[in-house]
Amino acid sequence: MLPDFSNPADWLPWAFASLMGLSILVYVVLDGFDLGVGILFPLAEPHEQDRMIGSIGPFWDANETWLVLAVGLLLVAFPTAHGIILSTLYLPVFAMLIGLIARGVAFEFRAKARTRHKALWNRLFFAGSLVTALAQGFMLGLYVMGLEQTAQTYLFAALTAVFLTVGYAFIGATWLILKTSDALQLKAVQWARQSLWAVIAGIGAISLATPLVSARIFDKWFTFPEVLWLLLLPLLSGGLVLMLWRLLRRMPLPSDRLSWLPFAISSGLFATAYLGLAYSFYPYVVPDRLTIYEAAAAPESLLIILIGACFVVPTIIAYSILAYVIFRGKATELRYE
Amino acid sequence: MDVLDTLLLSRIQFAANISFHILFPTITIALGWVLLFFRLRFAATGDDKWMAAYRFWVKVFALSFAMGVVSGITMSFQFGTNWPGFMETVGNIAGPLLAYEVLTAFFLEAAFVGIMLFGFSRVPAWLHITATALVAFGTLLSTFWIIVLNSWMHTPQGFEMIDGVAHATSWSEIIFNPSMPYRFAHMVLASFLTVSFLVAGVSAFRWILGDRSRDVRATLKTGVAMAALLIPIQILAGDMHGLNTLEHQPQKVAAMEGNWDTGPNVPLLLFALPDEAARENRFEIGIPNGASLILKHHADGVVPGLNDFVAEDGTPLHPPVSPVFWSFRVMVGTGFAMLALSWSAAFLMWRRRDRHEGRIKGHWMAVEGLPKPLIWALVPMALSGWVATLAGWYTTEIGRQPWLVQGVMTTDMAVADVPAPMVMGTLVGYLAVYAALLIAYVGVIAYLARKAARGADDPANDMTHSGKAQVAALNPAE
Numbered sequence: 001m002l003p004d005f006s007n008p009a010d011w012l013p014w015a016f017a018s019l020m021g022l023s024i025l026v027y028v029v030l031d032g033f034d035l036g037v038g039i040l041f042p043l044a045e046p047h048e049q050d051r052m053i054g055s056i057g058p059f060w061d062a063n064e065t066w067l068v069l070a071v072g073l074l075l076v077a078f079p080t081a082h083g084i085i086l087s088t089l090y091l092p093v094f095a096m097l098i099g100l101i102a103r104g105v106a107f108e109f110r111a112k113a114r115t116r117h118k119a120l121w122n123r124l125f126f127a128g129s130l131v132t133a134l135a136q137g138f139m140l141g142l143y144v145m146g147l148e149q150t151a152q153t154y155l156f157a158a159l160t161a162v163f164l165t166v167g168y169a170f171i172g173a174t175w176l177i178l179k180t181s182d183a184l185q186l187k188a189v190q191w192a193r194q195s196l197w198a199v200i201a202g203i204g205a206i207s208l209a210t211p212l213v214s215a216r217i218f219d220k221w222f223t224f225p226e227v228l229w230l231l232l233l234p235l236l237s238g239g240l241v242l243m244l245w246r247l248l249r250r251m252p253l254p255s256d257r258l259s260w261l262p263f264a265i266s267s268g269l270f271a272t273a274y275l276g277l278a279y280s281f282y283p284y285v286v287p288d289r290l291t292i293y294e295a296a297a298a299p300e301s302l303l304i305i306l307i308g309a310c311f312v313v314p315t316i317i318a319y320s321i322l323a324y325v326i327f328r329g330k331a332t333e334l335r336y337e
Numbered sequence: 338m339d340v341l342d343t344l345l346l347s348r349i350q351f352a353a354n355i356s357f358h359i360l361f362p363t364i365t366i367a368l369g370w371v372l373l374f375f376r377l378r379f380a381a382t383g384d385d386k387w388m389a390a391y392r393f394w395v396k397v398f399a400l401s402f403a404m405g406v407v408s409g410i411t412m413s414f415q416f417g418t419n420w421p422g423f424m425e426t427v428g429n430i431a432g433p434l435l436a437y438e439v440l441t442a443f444f445l446e447a448a449f450v451g452i453m454l455f456g457f458s459r460v461p462a463w464l465h466i467t468a469t470a471l472v473a474f475g476t477l478l479s480t481f482w483i484i485v486l487n488s489w490m491h492t493p494q495g496f497e498m499i500d501g502v503a504h505a506t507s508w509s510e511i512i513f514n515p516s517m518p519y520r521f522a523h524m525v526l527a528s529f530l531t532v533s534f535l536v537a538g539v540s541a542f543r544w545i546l547g548d549r550s551r552d553v554r555a556t557l558k559t560g561v562a563m564a565a566l567l568i569p570i571q572i573l574a575g576d577m578h579g580l581n582t583l584e585h586q587p588q589k590v591a592a593m594e595g596n597w598d599t600g601p602n603v604p605l606l607l608f609a610l611p612d613e614a615a616r617e618n619r620f621e622i623g624i625p626n627g628a629s630l631i632l633k634h635h636a637d638g639v640v641p642g643l644n645d646f647v648a649e650d651g652t653p654l655h656p657p658v659s660p661v662f663w664s665f666r667v668m669v670g671t672g673f674a675m676l677a678l679s680w681s682a683a684f685l686m687w688r689r690r691d692r693h694e695g696r697i698k699g700h701w702m703a704v705e706g707l708p709k710p711l712i713w714a715l716v717p718m719a720l721s722g723w724v725a726t727l728a729g730w731y732t733t734e735i736g737r738q739p740w741l742v743q744g745v746m747t748t749d750m751a752v753a754d755v756p757a758p759m760v761m762g763t764l765v766g767y768l769a770v771y772a773a774l775l776i777a778y779v780g781v782i783a784y785l786a787r788k789a790a791r792g793a794d795d796p797a798n799d800m801t802h803s804g805k806a807q808v809a810a811l812n813p814a815e
Contacts, residue, residue: 064410065443071413076436079428083421087753090418094763097411101770104407108400109777298504301429305436312440 012303013296016077017285019309020070025274027066029171029267034060036172038103038129039165040191041122048184049122053107055179055331060107062320064100069316074285076305081285081295088147089139096135103128130165137164144210144277146287156209163202170195171270174262177251179331185259189251192262196248199266200241203273207234210280214288217280233276240269342757344749347419350764352734356727357771358412361405363726366480366525367532368398369473371559372453376469380462389552390559392457393789394536397782399454404778411767413439419760422751427503427742430496430511431486438482445475477525484524488517490742491733492585503745515585519578520733526571527729530675531722533567536560537682538719539786541712544704548790558702561686561715564679572672576631582733583632586743587641588654589736592661594628597644601637603628607666611658616644656738660731668728671721678718682711 003014034056044052074082086093102124110121141157142149173195176188211218221230244265252259283291296302372394379387416424424431452460452468460468495510496503505511537560543553583590591597595606595618605627609618629638646655689706741748 068410068413068439069443072436072439075413075416075424076428076432079424079432080421082417083425083753086414086417087419087421087755090753090755090759090763093414093418094766097414098766098770100410101407101774104403105774105777108403109781297432298429300505301433304433304508308433308437308440312443316443 008299008303009296010293012299012306013077013292015306016073016296016302017283017292019313020073020077021278023066023070023073025271027063027070028274029270030059030063030066032168032270033171033175033263034063035103035129035133036168036170037175038125038172039133039169040172040176040188041126041129043191044184044187048187051180051184051331052176053110055176057107058323058327061104062316062323064104065316069313077297077302078285078292078295079297081290081292084286084290085143085147088149089142092135092138092142096132096139099128099131099133099135101128103132133165133168134161137161140164140206143287144206144213146213146289156205159205160202163198163205166195166198167202167270170199171263171266174266178260178263181256181330185252189248193248196241196244199269203237203269206273207276210277214280216288220280230279233272233279237269237272237276240265240272244269343755343760344752346757346760346764347752347755348748350760350767351415351419352731353764353767353771354408354411354415356730357775358405358408359726359730360723360775361401361408362476362480363528363531363722364401364535365398365405366476366528368394368401368535369469369476370529371532371536371563372398373466373469373473374559376466380466384551386551386555389550390556393552393785394556395454396785397535397539400778400781402450404774408771409439409442419753419755420751421753422746423741426501426746426751427496429502429504430489434482434486434489434511438479438486441475441479441482445472445479449475480524480528481521484521485512485514485517488520489514491520491737492516493742493745498745516578516581519574519581522574523571523578523729526567526574527722527726529567530564530571531726533560533564533679534675534715534722535719537564537679538715538717539782541715542719542783543786543790544712545716546787546790553789554704557704558686561679561682562702564675565683568672568676568679572676575669575672580632582736583641586736588643588646589656589661589733590632591641591643591646592656592658592736593665593732594632594640595658595662596628596640596642599639599642599645601629601639602626603638603640605631606662609662611662613653613658654739656736661736664728664731664735668725668732671725671728675718675721675725678711678714682707682715685711 003011005011037052037056041049041052071082074085106121106125106128110118110125138157138161141160142153144160145153145156170192173188173192177185177192180188211221221227244262247258247262247265251262281287283293285292285295372391375387375391375394378384379391449468449471452465453472456465456468489511492515494514495505495507497506498504536556540553540557540560544557579590579593594603595609595611596603597616597618602625604621604623604625606618606621606623608620608622610620611618626636628640629636632638632640643653643655643658647653683702685708686702686704686706689703690701737743739747739749741751
């Protein structure tokens with residue numbers, strides 16, 4: 001899996017693929033939880049909704065920058081792939097963008113607008129979160145199906161859209177367990193228990209479908225002796241799910257013990273599933289059609305971008321960590337000005 | 338035919354997206370520097386009016402910045418969804434330039450905008466000033482990179498084509514391509530003028546609402562003075578940019594002038610209806626020798642004509658004439674309206690200096706000098722910068738057609754093969770969303786202005802920052 005570091009045409013595409021992969025994973029976990037909170041929004045009482053907004057307020061903006069970074073890297077490092085993937089996913093991309101815009105705008109305006117408009121902005125916030133999550137799940141499904149567009153692949157994509165949406169609601173609920181207390185925390189535990197099935201079903205469906213769609217991926221997973229250490233991934237996922245299930249049955253624990261754990265395990269679970277997916281598709285960026293080496297921009301151009309990225313990516317990471325440290329602890333109602 | 342429809346719709350969609358996007362950077366590029374000016378004036382004088390000005394305008398900055406980011410996300414997807422051929426062909430050059438634009442913007446967003454917006458009472462003054470300065474500088478740097486890319490598309494150099502794909506041979510040639518310095522200067526000045534009129538217009542709106550606070554006087558004067566100072570420089574820069582275009586893209590200048598046949602003594606057309614089918618103008622009204630004088634500086638200077646840019650089979654190799662011809666006139670007309678208004682306002686305020694505001698020394702302009710109609714005229718002119726900037730971009734970008742990258746690839750080579758009805762559907766969707774957002778944006782700024790004006794009227798309001806103004810307004814003779 002490791003490239004030849006003496007050859008720029010080999011290691012540069014690899015480095016950019018890794019960086020892009022990391023951005024997507026971080027995005028899915030971080031924006032996943034705040035989209036999830038948006039999806040759970042209508043289930044809560046009005047006074048709890050302000051608390052929920054407060055729990056994601058300082059973060060959601062920075063979380064979304066990881067999406068821009070991921071798409072930006074795809075655009076500048078793998079221009080050919082960017083074109084093929086995005087023109088194939090034309091409509092879901094449009095739906096996602098409208099969802100993201102609606103959600104971001106609603107977030108700003110619901111705090112500043114008059115009280116009688118607040119209900120409208122709340123509905124828009126929920127709708128935007130829901131549409132964004134569904135669109136992303138749909139795109140994931142189509143990607144796993146090798147970007148083929150038939151009735152069957154659409155059906156599969158519709159399924160993954162539902163799974164990812166409920167999956168986001170799940171990781172959002174675990175975030176709320178960490179960031180809230182009392183009645184709202186109890187509700188969050190309930191929501192997490194009720195949505196755990198979607199995570200299991202989603203990971204299961206994609207794990208089964210991926211090797212069945214492509215013979216190449218099938219061979220990659222089921223050859224001896226690789227299959228032995230690859231088995232670790234499903235085993236690890238299974239273990240994490242089991243831990244979550246047992247933990248959520250007993251939550252919340254006295255004096256708020258381990259309230260961080262469900263979110264941590266969920267993040268681990270998302271990461272494991274993502275690693276499996278990345279292993280399946282590597283080195284292809286457009287499934288079974290275009291590898292990262294075929295899609296990459298010229299090495300000279302990539303090197304110039306890498307220099308800039310070396311300054312900016314650590315800054316974004318440092319800033320994100322700082323924001324999470326400053327706003328740690330239970331959420332309060334967010335105050336502007 | 339199907340591809341043609343997709344092409345036209347995709348072009349309209351891209352134009353809609355980028356037109357909406359450019360509105361907000363146009364404000365933030367210059368507003369960052371204006372905020373730095375307010376902040377430094379406060380640091381130097383300790384006068385609260387500068388801080389009040391900062392507090393008001395930093396909210397407008399925050400809102401514009403957020404709108405810029407949201408519409409910027411849409412832009413980064415548009416390349417792939419509608420124009421895959423662009424990055425496939427020139428990605429090796431456009432990629433790094435786009436990357437540096439986005440990375441610079443991120444670097445700032447990540448590190449300094451937060452401190453600038455919320456840090457006034459939480460960090461030491463020097464850090465707040467530094468953060469404001471870095472945001473202003475970074476926005477300008479971000480502008481630089483995207484202007485480099487855009488200019489390269491007009492005047493490409495420093496590359497070679499290998500198997501139909503552009504590869505960089507000299508980055509200094511790519512960055513310092515011939516039209517870049519002119520375009521950069523023209524755009525930055527456009528941004529400063531947009532902000533000048535926005536600041537003056539919103540302050541005039543507050544004045545009309547009865548706001549006589551000292552900060553509204555300060556911002557109104559700053560806006561008008563800045564506009565009066567910059568507009569002649571902008572007219573000069575625009576003229577030089579035009580001469581640069583004449584050298585590198587004569588077909589665009591021919592369309593701007595509505596000139597069909599190459600020759601001397603070309604008039605400057607004030608009005609005409611270019612007819613591309615007949616290849617002539619109808620209802621021409623012009624100033625004799627005007628275009629020759631402007632472009633060649635003597636009456637019998639030879640000006641290129643559109644008929645020189647037609648392929649042997651009759652397909653035009655020049656841009657569509659009417660849109661370029663008219664956007665150019667809208668831009669220039671708005672520019673001269675800006676000149677007339679800012680100079681007369683500045684002059685009238687200067688004439689009444691030292692006769693108001695209690696004869697405070699050093700007041701070289703007085704808002705009371707402005708007659709009512711002029712104050713009212715400043716309000717709609719708050720958006721004049723947007724009109725001129727958009728018209729200018731339409732002139733230069735439609736003027737680049739049929740090329741996407743001049744001499745390298747045409748626009749139809751880049752378009753995605755997406756069914757036309759699908760593009761139509763998304764286009765309608767984007768337009769609806771953008772219209773709603775634009776109304777909300779303008780509405781919120783008007784709301785902020787009304788709130789600020791109400792605050793200044795309220796006697797219970799903080800005495801230190803509007804109290805003195807209250808007294809001054811009540812006793813003008815004092």
